[in-house]
Amino acid sequence: MWLEVELDTGDQGLRVSARGSRGERPPARELLPEEGLDALQAFASKVGRAVRGGKPLDPAALGDAQRLYGELIDGDLRDVLVRLGEAAKESRLLVRLFARERALQVIPWEALCRPGTSEGFWGTDPRLLLARGVDSAEPWEPREVRGAVRVLAIAPGAHEQALAALRAALGASIESGEIEWLDPIAGPDVSPRVLFDRLRRGKTPHIVHFLGHGGVDASGKPMLRMADDEEGEEVWITAEALGRELGASFYEELRLVVLEACEGAKAGAFGSAAEVLGKAGADAVVAHLWPVKADVARVCSTEIYRALTGADRTAGDIGAAVAAARRTLLATSAEAFSPVLYLRGSDSVIFNFAGRRVSKPGAKRGSKRLAPALQGLLEGAFTTVIGDVDEDRAVLRQELTSFMKENGDARIDGLSLSTLTQRCVLRFGQEVLHSLFQQSLTQTPHGEIPPLIEAIARFVRPGVHITLLWKPHLERAIAAAHPHRTVYAIQPSLVGSSGKPRVVKRAAGAASWKMEPLLPKRFDLESEIVVLRLYGGYSAEPRPIFSPPILTDDDHIHGLLGAEGLRPPSWMEELLARPRIQPGLFLGLSILDWRHRMLLRWLYDQRPAPKDSVALLMPDAEPGEVEIWDSGGGLPGAARIAAITEDPAQLAPLLADFGPGEAR
Numbered sequence: 001m002w003l004e005v006e007l008d009t010g011d012q013g014l015r016v017s018a019r020g021s022r023g024e025r026p027p028a029r030e031l032l033p034e035e036g037l038d039a040l041q042a043f044a045s046k047v048g049r050a051v052r053g054g055k056p057l058d059p060a061a062l063g064d065a066q067r068l069y070g071e072l073i074d075g076d077l078r079d080v081l082v083r084l085g086e087a088a089k090e091s092r093l094l095v096r097l098f099a100r101e102r103a104l105q106v107i108p109w110e111a112l113c114r115p116g117t118s119e120g121f122w123g124t125d126p127r128l129l130l131a132r133g134v135d136s137a138e139p140w141e142p143r144e145v146r147g148a149v150r151v152l153a154i155a156p157g158a159h160e161q162a163l164a165a166l167r168a169a170l171g172a173s174i175e176s177g178e179i180e181w182l183d184p185i186a187g188p189d190v191s192p193r194v195l196f197d198r199l200r201r202g203k204t205p206h207i208v209h210f211l212g213h214g215g216v217d218a219s220g221k222p223m224l225r226m227a228d229d230e231e232g233e234e235v236w237i238t239a240e241a242l243g244r245e246l247g248a249s250f251y252e253e254l255r256l257v258v259l260e261a262c263e264g265a266k267a268g269a270f271g272s273a274a275e276v277l278g279k280a281g282a283d284a285v286v287a288h289l290w291p292v293k294a295d296v297a298r299v300c301s302t303e304i305y306r307a308l309t310g311a312d313r314t315a316g317d318i319g320a321a322v323a324a325a326r327r328t329l330l331a332t333s334a335e336a337f338s339p340v341l342y343l344r345g346s347d348s349v350i351f352n353f354a355g356r357r358v359s360k361p362g363a364k365r366g367s368k369r370l371a372p373a374l375q376g377l378l379e380g381a382f383t384t385v386i387g388d389v390d391e392d393r394a395v396l397r398q399e400l401t402s403f404m405k406e407n408g409d410a411r412i413d414g415l416s417l418s419t420l421t422q423r424c425v426l427r428f429g430q431e432v433l434h435s436l437f438q439q440s441l442t443q444t445p446h447g448e449i450p451p452l453i454e455a456i457a458r459f460v461r462p463g464v465h466i467t468l469l470w471k472p473h474l475e476r477a478i479a480a481a482h483p484h485r486t487v488y489a490i491q492p493s494l495v496g497s498s499g500k501p502r503v504v505k506r507a508a509g510a511a512s513w514k515m516e517p518l519l520p521k522r523f524d525l526e527s528e529i530v531v532l533r534l535y536g537g538y539s540a541e542p543r544p545i546f547s548p549p550i551l552t553d554d555d556h557i558h559g560l561l562g563a564e565g566l567r568p569p570s571w572m573e574e575l576l577a578r579p580r581i582q583p584g585l586f587l588g589l590s591i592l593d594w595r596h597r598m599l600l601r602w603l604y605d606q607r608p609a610p611k612d613s614v615a616l617l618m619p620d621a622e623p624g625e626v627e628i629w630d631s632g633g634g635l636p637g638a639a640r641i642a643a644i645t646e647d648p649a650q651l652a653p654l655l656a657d658f659g660p661g662e663a664r
Contacts, residue, residue, distance in 0.1 A: 001088040002346045003081060004133060008100040009037055018077050020084050021346070026076035040107050043068060047108045050334035051290045057334050062113060069112035069122065085127055092126075094319060094348055096133035102220070102272055105132075108289060110326070111337040123337060124326045129319035131343040134278030134285075140345030142283075142315070142352040143255045145206060147359075147379035148180035149309040149316070149351065150253075152205035155212060156190035157227040162211045162260070165294050169301040177358045178309045180372055190227045192237045196245050201630065201640040203376055203612050204249050206351065209258040209301075214239075214273050222273035239273035243280025250281030252611070255350040256308075256318060257282045260301075261291040274342045283350045284318045285342040296335045303328045304339075308351070311358040319348025370654055373642040377614050378655075383579035384465040385603070386474050387588030387596060389618075389648070390450055392441055393417055399440035400424060418595060422552035437549060441470060441538070449473045452648040455655035456587065457481040463582070464530045464575050466603070470537025470549050478529055479506045479513075479540075488523070489513070489540050491533040491547055492572070501571070502547060504539050513540045519571055525578060532575065534599075556595050568602070580604055583612040586641070590621065591628050601636060608632075608639030615643045616651075 002021045007014060010030045014037070017028035046061035057065065073081060085093045099105045110123025110130055123130050151170065155163040163186050173179040182205055185198045213225040215236065222239040229235050246254060257277050274287035286304065288297075303325035308316045322341045329336035341348075370378075397417050404412050404424065412420060424433045450473060457477035462485065467474040475489040491502045503516040523530055538544035550556055568576060580603070589596040600609065615629045628634065629643035 001084045001091070002094040002096065003084055004096050004098060005077070006098045006100065007104050009104070013037075014040070014072075014104075016072060016077065018080065020080050022084070022087070024080045024084070026080050029075070031071050037103060039064075040068070040104070043111075044107050047111050047334060047337055048290055051292070051338055054293065054296070054333045054335060057111070061334075062118065065111055065113040065121070066115045066117075070115045072112065088128075092320070093128040094343075094346065095122075095128055095130050096343055096346075097130070098133040098135070102216075105272060105275070106289065108337045108340075110340060111334070119330065121326075121330070121337075123340075124323060124330055126323075129317075129323060129348050131284075131319055131322075131341040131348060132275075134275055134342050134344045136279050136281070136344045138250070138281045138344070140283060140347075142347070142349050143206065143253055144352045144354070145316070146356050148177055148376075149207065150180045150182055150203065150205045150376065151207045151209060151305075152182045152202070153184040153186065153209045153211060154190070154195065155184060155186035155210075156195070156225065157188060157212065159186070159211050161294060162297070165298045166209060166211065166260075166301055169298040170305055173305055173309060175360065176311065177360045178311050179305060180376060182372060188227045191229070191235060192226055192241070195226065195237075195242075199245055199249070201642075203373055203642070204253045206253055207256045207258065208246065208254060209260065211260050214259065214261060216272060220272075222276055224273060239276040240280070243277045243282075246277070247281055250283075255283045257285045258301075258304075259285065259287040260297055261288045274340075278342045278344045281344075283344050284348070286318070286322060287340055287342065288338045289340055290335075290338045292335050292338050296329065296333075296338075300325045300329060300339055311356075314353050315349045316351025316353060317349045319343070371644045371646075373612075373614050374616070374644055377583055377585055377612060378459045381461045381463065381582050382459075383463065383582055383584045384456060384460055384467075384474070385584055385586050385589065385599075386453065386465075386467040386469055387586070387590075388468070389452065389588035390469060390471065390473065392470055396421075396437060396440040399436055403436055418551065418553045418556055422554060425552055425554075433551065434548065437470075437551065438546060449477050450648070451652040452587070452655075453477050454481070455652045456585070459655070460529065462527050462529055463525050463578050464532065466532045466534060466579070468535045468550075468588075468599070469533075470535060472533070472538060472540035472544065475506075475531040475533075475540050478531065482529065484508050486528045488516075488520075488528065488530045489533055490519070490530060491536060491539065492569070502539070502545075504541055506540070512542055515539075515541065515545075523575065525575075530575060532572070556598065567605075576603065576605075580607070581610055583610050583614070586613065586615040588618070589615060590617075591615075591625060591634050592622055597634050604636065604639075606636050608636055609641055613639075613641045615641050617643055617645045619645060619647050621645060 004019050006017045009015065014031045015028060016031060019025045043061070043064045046064065047057065050057050050061060097109055110121065112122045114120035153163055153166055163184060167181065170179050170181065174181045182203055185195055210224065215223045215225065217223055223236040224239055224242060226235040226237060259274055274285040277285050304321045307321035307324040308318055319341060322339055325339060326336040397420065400420050401412060409427065412423065421433055453473050454477045457474070458481045460478050465474065472489060475487060479487045486508045487506045489504050493500060501519055503519055504513045505516050506513045534550070536547045536549035538546055591597065617625060626643040626645060629641045632640040
């Protein structure tokens with residue numbers, strides 16, 4: 001149940017109209033003909049003095065609050081409000097106020113008080129939820145959240161204390177895993193360009209919490225202050241520009257923006273900014289009408305986030321969360337009326353927690369924790385791409401080097417493995433190379449799966465995953481971690497050709513792998529797992545079958561290039577649709593290796609990799625490689641990918657402790 005109340009200035013006073021969720025539309029009327037807007041502004045001034053002084057409303061302000069409530073909620077509007085409240089029953093009635101002029105947006109409507117009571121304020125009424133409405137043509141729906149709610153703090157300039165206070169306020173929720181604290185965008189170097197760049201590169205948050213100053217320029221546009229420039233001059237951006245930049249995130253996972261005015265900010269400046277961000281697509285915006293003290297802001301944030309993101313919640317209700325924060329603050333002062341809520345939709349539930357599982361943010365071995373980007377990736381659906389993570393390449397290189405030198409080719413030190421194998425083929429033929437390949441791979445046991453692959457396999461979800469390994473480590477690890485799912489391993493004859501692929505299958509509940517004579521007509525990627533073996537080698541069957549591997553420079557080029565260039569065969573196009581839209585976990589890939597750059601271009605069809613993808617680098621990665629991944633160098637569209645350097649020996653047990661992935 002909901003009620004929308006429209007507020008506008010009429011010829012003599014305040015014009016009020018309303019409509020209810022069941023079609024109710026009481027007659028519009030004008031109020032306060034003798035004083036009009038002046039009475040409202042005088043009331044706002046009294047409330048503002050109490051907020052700034054950290055005191056309760058004085059008797060004069062309380063009297064105004066009761067009188068204004070009685071005049072606003074009267075007659076037919078009062079009757080509709082009562083009937084809708086009764087019909088709402090256990091769920092609370094949502095009342096949205098649409099203030100059409102900025103002069104009305106700065107009025108603390110939340111401080112109106114029912115006559116005959118001293119604390120029956122509209123904004124703390126336990127029988128209803130009060131918010132300010134926003135007109136928007138964008139669709140609205142709650143966001144499904146299956147793990148931690150991600151919070152991104154933005155604090156341009158010198159707001160370290162406010163940022164530290166916010167982090168402390170959320171400390172318990174972060175430790176419990178209810179909230180994931182993303183790396184803040186903060187400091188004296190946060191210019192508009194830096195802000196937008198960090199927003200585009202970083203992980204998409206569910207909540208953006210802005211700490212700083214707001215204002216309104218000469219033309220009436222709401223503004224947000226960035227860090228000062230090198231000459232010490234103030235730098236501002238319009239709220240519209242920030243909303244435009246956040247627009248892509250609103251379509252993804254971002255639902256809530258919190259605008260917190262630090263002490264010294266201009267009163268009322270964030271009200272218009274909140275409306276602009278709501279129109280841009282934010283489901284909800286919490287703004288402060290007045291700057292509040294650091295300790296009050298901390299209490300307010302603690303109460304809002306605790307009520308919104310608690311592990312015991314089945315839904316994240318921002319209306320209920322703000323009301324709870326107001327009631328807590330009201331116990332000490334009128335600062336309860338500083339936070340106001342803007343809602344774009346007709347429901348204050350912005351997060352759907354059905355199926356949510358909360359776990360602590362990374363198990364500890366000593367002081368070591370999972371990187372937030374990796375933890376966030378593992379909590380959702382992702383595509384695994386496994387590259388060079390076993391010993392086989394090193395063993396093959398050693399075998400080839402000895403063979404080539406024994407046969408008179410001494411100038412081979414420093415050559416890449418693909419060039420070394422190419423040289424072997426050109427001199428001695430492919431049969432010799434394949435013989436050396438099989439001889440070298442028998443030196444490392446087929447059954448010993450690298451611990452890191454075993455750990456990652458537990459987090460794998462249904463869909464399509466990719467391995468460049470010559471041994472069936474990934475598919476065997478996945479099959480062992482998910483015994484009740486059907487797992488396919490598909491090995492193309494050549495990735496770019498139309499040749500018949502080789503398919504082996506471990507059926508759900510079965511103990512062994514069996515070859516499938518034909519490629520299935522369709523895969524159920526909601527429940528089945530498909531592993532594409534792009535580099536050939538050995539199958540997962542009890543007696544592994546050898547297929548020609550991708551080894552040489554020519555193999556890597558022609559293996560991806562078919563009659564239509566980089567386009568995969570038709571049977572593979574459907575399988576690659578999902579990996580092209582969900583984040584990738586790249587393990588054992590190097591942005592400095594042309595083979596891996598070519599693979600990513602092929603995999604993502606010359607487009608940027610999906611947002612929130614993560615590259616796991618080994619400790620021996622080349623200097624500067626992290627920065628190249630982060631900058632998007634060498635990839636289509638300058639796709640920025642978070643790069644994390646981890647020691648497999650340390651990461652594998654961390655993942656084992658963190659949680660059993662999909663098996664949770």
